[in-house]
Amino acid sequence: MNAADDKTIVREYFNSTGFDRWKRIYGDGEVNKVQLDIRTGHQQTVDTVIDWLKADNNLSKLSICDAGCGVGSLSIPLAVDGAKVYASDISEKMVEEAKQRALQTLGNAENPTFAVQDLESLSGSYHTVICLDVLIHYPQQKADEMISHLCSLAQSRIILSFAPKTCALTILKKIGSFFPGPSKTTRAYLHRQADVVKILESNGFSIQRQSMTKTRFYFSRILEATRN
Template sequence: MNTIDDKIVVKEYFNATGFDRWRRIYGDGEVNKVQLDIRTGHQQTVDTVLSWLEADGNLSGLSICDAGCGVGSLSIPLAKSGAKVFGSDISEKMVEEAKDRAKESLGNVDNLTFAAQDLEGLSGKYNTVICLDVLIHYPQDKAAQMIAHLASLAESRLILSFAPKTLCYSLLKKVGEFFPGPSKATRAYLHREADIIKILEDNGFSIQRNAMTSTRFYFSRLLEATRQ
């Protein structure tokens, strides 16, 4: 499967079967044990990013692009803290859900905008660009191109999360492939941390903070990089 096919599969998945599954995971309703574990892990990653930005003490008024925003799990609390947020996602259904959740949580605000758009189509300049749990859909040969594009949008900082390619996680991925199920219809790509850091450095960024979220079924390496 080539990259274009991957993108089409991801878009169709998150506008159909995947939308229903991940809307439940990213919500607060009843889910099964695996989905609850993933919900917990994802929220830990979101909370870590929020804690980093809040610790800097300048979140109010900061321009942020939440690339691959899903249902707004990060965009909404960022906007609530006063940041000017643009959230995008490849899935139209995810974006509509994010808009509904934002309206319910924030009402009508002018510092939060959502759009259905893939990463390659993003434009503009932002103080901070954040891309969480999206690299898992990109094969290694396209990750550098995608990260470089996101870096070109970031005036000061780029925050990425990815599933790290280690022996342990590679084995877990192999085991998971034996049980695909109807709701796991996209490929999952792991990435070596050294490769991601090299890509960031090649685009003029250096690592400032890092974290690791690891639960039974969710694992994500988080890197904050700033312009040198």
């Protein structure tokens, strides 16, 4: 399967059965135990990133690109705290849901600014570029291209999360436990941290902070890199 096919599958999945599933996971309604575990893990990743940004005490002065924003789990709280947020997702349904959640939370449609775009078509210049839980849908070569493009948009900082390729997670993935359940998601790709760091460094960035989110069914390495 080539990268173009992966992108098509991701778009179609999150505009159909995947939208319903992940809308529930990213919401606050009743879900099964596995979905609750993934919800908890994803929220921990979002909270870690927000804590990093708040710790710098300049969030209200930042322009932020949230690439692959989903239903706005990160974009909306960042906007609440005063950041200027440009949020995009490959899925039209995800973006529409994010807009509705932003309206309910903020009472206006001015910030965040939402758009339906794939990652490669993003343009502009932002203080901080963030891409959470997107790279898992793409193989390493495509992920490298995506990271390089995101680096080109970042004036100062880029924050990424990805499912790390370790022996334990590789075994879990092979036996079907990485994302339990039938017809559950798109193809899941694991990435070596060294490979992600290498592509960041080749684009002129250095790692500053890192963290690991680990629940029973959710695994995510978070890296923050700043421009040299």
